[in-house]
Amino acid sequence: MKLAFFRTKNNRYSIAALLGALEDLEVKIIVVDNPEDLFELPRDFYIALSFMSPEALHHLKLAQEIIHKGYKVIAGGSHASARPEQLLKRGVFAVFVGEAEETLRSFVLNPKPGLWKATRFVDLDKFPPFSLKYEAFSPIEITRGCPFGCAYCQTPRLFGNTVRHRSLEKVLDYARRSVAQGRKVARFISPNAFSYGSSKGIIPNIEAIEKLLKGVKEAGMREVYFGSFPSDVRPESVTEEVLDLVATYCDNRTIVIGLQSGSERILRLLKRGHNVENALHAVELIAKKGFMPYVDMIFGFPFETKDDVRKSLEISLLMHEKFGAVIHGHTFMPLPGTPFENLNMHISADILKTIGRFSSKGIIKGQWQRQLNISEEISSLEG
Ligand code: SF4
Numbered sequence: 001m002k003l004a005f006f007r008t009k010n011n012r013y014s015i016a017a018l019l020g021a022l023e024d025l026e027v028k029i030i031v032v033d034n035p036e037d038l039f040e041l042p043r044d045f046y047i048a049l050s051f052m053s054p055e056a057l058h059h060l061k062l063a064q065e066i067i068h069k070g071y072k073v074i075a076g077g078s079h080a081s082a083r084p085e086q087l088l089k090r091g092v093f094a095v096f097v098g099e100a101e102e103t104l105r106s107f108v109l110n111p112k113p114g115l116w117k118a119t120r121f122v123d124l125d126k127f128p129p130f131s132l133k134y135e136a137f138s139p140i141e142i143t144r145g146c147p148f149g150c151a152y153c154q155t156p157r158l159f160g161n162t163v164r165h166r167s168l169e170k171v172l173d174y175a176r177r178s179v180a181q182g183r184k185v186a187r188f189i190s191p192n193a194f195s196y197g198s199s200k201g202i203i204p205n206i207e208a209i210e211k212l213l214k215g216v217k218e219a220g221m222r223e224v225y226f227g228s229f230p231s232d233v234r235p236e237s238v239t240e241e242v243l244d245l246v247a248t249y250c251d252n253r254t255i256v257i258g259l260q261s262g263s264e265r266i267l268r269l270l271k272r273g274h275n276v277e278n279a280l281h282a283v284e285l286i287a288k289k290g291f292m293p294y295v296d297m298i299f300g301f302p303f304e305t306k307d308d309v310r311k312s313l314e315i316s317l318l319m320h321e322k323f324g325a326v327i328h329g330h331t332f333m334p335l336p337g338t339p340f341e342n343l344n345m346h347i348s349a350d351i352l353k354t355i356g357r358f359s360s361k362g363i364i365k366g367q368w369q370r371q372l373n374i375s376e377e378i379s380s381l382e383g
Contacts, residue, residue: 003048010051013141016138017141020131021128047074052077102122132177141166188225188230209226257279262316263304299355304346328364
């Protein structure tokens, strides 16, 4: 079997994990970063696409072009998991639903067409977090699964509600091995970094976090980032003790935290599981410990009233002025597979103007403008 992974800025971590999962199998694998290069490949290559819903339109078009040229396309990722039929209908040879480490291995050994559905969640310790063999690195995924059920989010739908942590032993082993290959910066992937080692994924396990951070430093990592890109933290997991550990062992001066709305009514509809006060307290603690809070907020839920948005903007301003917070603005996207998949984003011209004003003052940053179009694109994709 010959397999070509198409790697993009947004799927590079997933591709690294999948390459790691296939390392020991007899398969010719190449990684292609430029779409033009896909068409130079011999026709007996299977071309693997992995993408999230915000990139679905682009990838569906690319898949059709590739199929038209006579290649077999296989696809996975959060969009394929939520809309497998959409891909099969467009001629994709095999579609992977759920976590693909095990199913992709089975496919490589026996490449049958159709739906490849994961029947269980994988044990992270059984697979490498990235591929040393193919020199495809990524931050180390320390936890998969989220105990919360935010109604707009695909994560618990894809990875389940039970947290699965990679053992300290395995994390440190991969940290040491990546240092030996010249890597010097440790970052982590988790739905809530401060939940590492905790049984329910909420209350920080201080001992486990200290062993993790101290351990990666001792493994030779020169810089360590925890609670910042690419993983954020939940308000209820922010404690003085965990922030002290970050201050002691890590290099990040920002902590990324989700609030999402300044309206209690909206937080309840989103099923966030915390209120405005909890989150504000966490933001205050982050600032008190000398970090810059980077606070995720979402605008454009169709059920938001002007009053709800006013509350979000007011609290954004307050957090900026009082705690030096930067607001990471997002536009609501109706992600397939979530309870909000059939809603359409709505933001009035007035509100857009105000958000724009906040942006020009540096209070709100992030991708919210680009996401306006992406949100519409997602709504336009038929089942
Ligand atoms: S937004 Fe974060 S906390 Fe909420 S379900 Fe998704 S990953 Fe979990």
